[in-house]
Amino acid sequence: MPVAPPAPTTGGVAVTARNLTRRYGTGPAAVVALDGVDVAFGAGRLTAIMGASGSGKSTLLHCLAGLDRPTGGAVRIGDTDLGGLDDRRLTLLRRDRIGFVFQRFNLLPALTAAENIQLPLAIAGRRPAADWWAQVVTAVGLTDRLRHRPDELSGGQQQRVAVARALITRPWVVFADEPTGNLDSRSGAEVLRLLREAVDTLHQTVIMVTHDPVAAAYADRVVFLADGRLVHDLTAPRPDQVRDVLGRLGDADAPVGNR
Numbered sequence: 050m051p052v053a054p055p056a057p058t059t060g061g062v063a064v065t066a067r068n069l070t071r072r073y074g075t076g077p078a079a080v081v082a083l084d085g086v087d088v089a090f091g092a093g094r095l096t097a098i099m100g101a102s103g104s105g106k107s108t109l110l111h112c113l114a115g116l117d118r119p120t121g122g123a124v125r126i127g128d129t130d131l132g133g134l135d136d137r138r139l140t141l142l143r144r145d146r147i148g149f150v151f152q153r154f155n156l157l158p159a160l161t162a163a164e165n166i167q168l169p170l171a172i173a174g175r176r177p178a179a180d181w182w183a184q185v186v187t188a189v190g191l192t193d194r195l196r197h198r199p200d201e202l203s204g205g206q207q208q209r210v211a212v213a214r215a216l217i218t219r220p221w222v223v224f225a226d227e228p229t230g231n232l233d234s235r236s237g238a239e240v241l242r243l244l245r246e247a248v249d250t251l252h253q254t255v256i257m258v259t260h261d262p263v264a265a266a267y268a269d270r271v272v273f274l275a276d277g278r279l280v281h282d283l284t285a286p287r288p289d290q291v292r293d294v295l296g297r298l299g300d301a302d303a304p305v306g307n308r
């Protein structure tokens with residue numbers, strides 16, 4: 050039986066942003082990357098964040114994950130208000146409670162797949178529980194590749210190692226920034242199925258930025274950004290619906306709603 054992650058969820062909500070603002074620079078040259086975003090991300094759900102280039106997706110993900118500090122508003126992960134944490138506590142929260150998957154895999158080339166997967170725990174001086182290790186390694190389908198180094202693995206295999214590394218701490222939430230952006234469609238589909246399995250079987254929470262409507266359709270929900278605002282929200286999305294919303298957003302001058 051899979052063990053549920055120890056997420057301190059309130060009403061089934063894993064992450065909330067309230068009136069989130071991120072401004073870069075000051076004066077007339079200032080860029081408002083996030084302009085008052087209110088959103089709650091369900092626990093045990095896969096949610097995609099979409100929007101045109103420059104709409105604020107990466108900025109939102111980085112603020113939600115404690116990689117960037119917002120200029121205004123608040124982020125809560127479970128019951129923890131990130132704004133109330135000093136840099137040291139924020140670093141510990143990221144290490145122990147958050148998993149990251151990046152577009153470029155970001156594996157350490159000198160370490161084997163197994164060592165890369167265990168790295169977040171090794172840094173904390175811990176070892177994975179045997180049952181969770183077995184579940185994660187089985188889910189990513191890499192039992193026969195664990196002694197290989199990243200340059201001996203395909204891109205899709207490297208990204209699956211990166212997903213396993215993100216899951217190994219049984220985090221409260223996994224943030225994935227364009228996880229299929231560097232992969233061909235077949236490898237990308239494997240990684241998306243794995244993220245889906247992380248949610249459905251391992252009871253994890255995943256928040257993913259993507260440009261790809263097919264990738265977004267693996268999610269339970271898609272939220273759309275335009276000009277730093279949340280402008281649309283789709284549940285149980287199909288690729289054609291996602292394309293339709295993106296097309297309408299491209300045409301629309303005004304947001305189609307904000308929540």
Ligand SMILES: Nc1ncnc2c1ncn2[C@@H]1O[C@H](COP(=O)(O)OP(=O)(O)OP(=O)(O)O)[C@@H](O)[C@H]1O
Nearest residue numbers: 073080081082100101102103104105106107108109
């Ligand atoms: N460090 C920074 N300094 C100044 N402006 C920034 C910085 N980071 C992002 N921006 C600006 O903030 C806005 C949102 O950027 P962000 O990278 O979040 O968008 P995005 O939707 O992720 O784009 P893409 O899809 O191209 O990655 C853009 O106008 C961008 O130029």
